[in-house]
Amino acid sequence: MTQHNEQMHLGAVIMATGNHVGGWRHPHARADGGHDLAFFQHLARSAEQARFDLLFFADSVGIRERGGPQSLRRSHHIAQLEPLTLLSALAVGTERIGLVATASTTYNEPYHIARKFASLDHISQGRAGWNAVTSFTDSEAVNFNREKHLAHDLRYARAEEFIAVVKGLWDSWDDDAFVRDKAEGIYVDTERLHYLHHRGEHFSVRGPLNVERTPQGHPVLFQAGASEDGQRLAARTADVVFSAADTLEQAVAFRRGLQRQVAEQGRDPLRVKVMPGVFVIVGETEEAAWQRSRELDALVHEDIGMAQLNSMIGVDLSAYPLGGPLPTLAHTQGHQSRQRLLLEKARREGLSIRQLYQLVANAFGHKILIGAPEQIADGLQQWFEAGAADGFNIMAPFFPGAFDDFARLVVPILQGRGLFRREYQGKTLRDHLGLERVQSRYANT
Template structure:
């Protein structure tokens, strides 16, 4: 592979945290450790990632026990509770939590996110999801999910309300003038007065403006509705791409959506998920990958595919082709990725189940630190990504090897920071500051009345 040894840009790296590792069989591997409810374990992961100068520690979430009963998803700490604890154990790394716009309220969530941004000194991010599990709906007194389109409509209004609440506190609203006895400037604290189709929220938020102005907004939808919402509101996009060509196509498409929304495309970072299998030699890395694949339970993989595709895949021959199944109201973008992967590589249903179960549908890179750095550099320089969401297959080994071997190689090439430069996540990601825009929000609201 031909890549230059310097790059005008640097990679952004998130650590996608699963307490037992991302590979479905990783918890069974030799030397695997971890507990999904042990705060000391999560603290070790966060501090190790901070040692490696990662941009953020990202926690996924779901509001129902996984239908395929994966060990890492059956029991998990609530993300904001977890990140509140980690905020006081770390100093630089960003802290990103998943929270659903379908099953929460804007005032409550905006307040909670702002609280953790204060606790962490400006390192909070919100991964905005609309949820796709009917089981989650039944945990919130609903018989079923709203349609895909309706969920995104709600999400857009939810974000509108959250932005109004965060922006309702101007800079300088807290005066603390002991001589005059004035603690706050009431003229700089504004109610949201939101009256929309789905939410009616008075405000103002009962917590002062956060260090970042707003938490960093992350989204992951790759459907047209998801891309459109991200173009309007997101600052980081998580995605999945099986090849550089797929990554480039999504990158071009999402950046164009951003331009069409009137935003600077450099103000939205695209981070595909990737599972690096790191070895000191290629042979060692391949041996790790081979061992992990032997630990995959195909029945479990078929259950995962069934959940993704919205149909019982056990009805089809395991060693036959992957059936053509129409997309459902569930995880549309991931179904498309898996279907295209199976067609491109001529995979049987059994093979696709193993890949989907093992890597959770994300790309796998097997090799040395040099191999992985070559791959990352190619994606960065050839318009496939602004960085990556790293998914260690097995913990602690694969995270330790990534920090020990891959990070220094990326630093040697000038592709990654040597030290954190700033105090907030927004600054470290190179994102623009959130200006005091209450006046603009108020003007827009007046136009709609």
């Protein structure tokens, strides 16, 4: 079996034209990239040349609405190509890099999701990954016959059943079911076909899937939910967890806690990879990096900064003074775990509302690294060696410049220290992540 934790894994988080709220305004940003295949092809090739494990596409099924027209018009996250459609196109012209798209369990049907990711796994020859999210905004709900998003616990109950159905559908056919015997006229051996016959609380799905079993057996399953429900679901089902942590201690505690839960579910903890998001601002020198950070801060208009913050914590803070501290807040139905991290950080560091919105504009609550290439590498190495992470989802503030800087300046240092691969060893995303191909549940029956 592949050794775990010898080297770190790296994902490139791609969200419209940058992960920073004002990043699209930077002179080196392609502000119109979000609808341009050639732009994404450049990023994919850049990440593949740097030997990244994967591209990760965030998504929502509605515009990301935060605070009305005054902030909406300043947001480059409101529209971009749909990730699954885009990843199929990016599968052509790349050879090795993993392709991970977000899709909601609340606003989809499992048959479609099983089918599309199975197709992507065939098209990419084993490089597909699905980031299963439960969706948490009303601006998505209103596009799917609802007024409000579902309550947190109901979303997770549906998600768990959804994922079980998808995995079941992926095992519809044994690996050798399609015999295609021209002489006898037998295309498929129906003895190696398995109807799912699922009847549950939320779904009734007979199957089988009308796609052959895929190169990876199952496309890689990602999850990002860090609430208790989210962790429980991840412990039962995920291959990779895209986590959010601000301090080393938080990150170590999260990974250990998750591994404990994975073990309690009877799964091997080393088979679940924890990859925190890390927002990186790198410069040729430390001073250049901080200069870029100040430039980015200046690109965040107060309208959108406040709207993002309000959305993230689920409460309207516009009545409070920008220079003052956060008021005491109640829990909401929204993005619970991220909210908690932010509020803890604000209290711990005594941040003002303005400082907090600038922070959110950077990293949405993820770890931030700002510095010279060696310093960035040090930061990643420290977390990796302390057991805080199996790898990192790198969030560049804007594209393509800031991502290319990371690939050009930081990756060679990680490679030189033996912390990251110089060449791909395998072909599939599971190969890169040190995860074995998934055997069918019927394989030994």
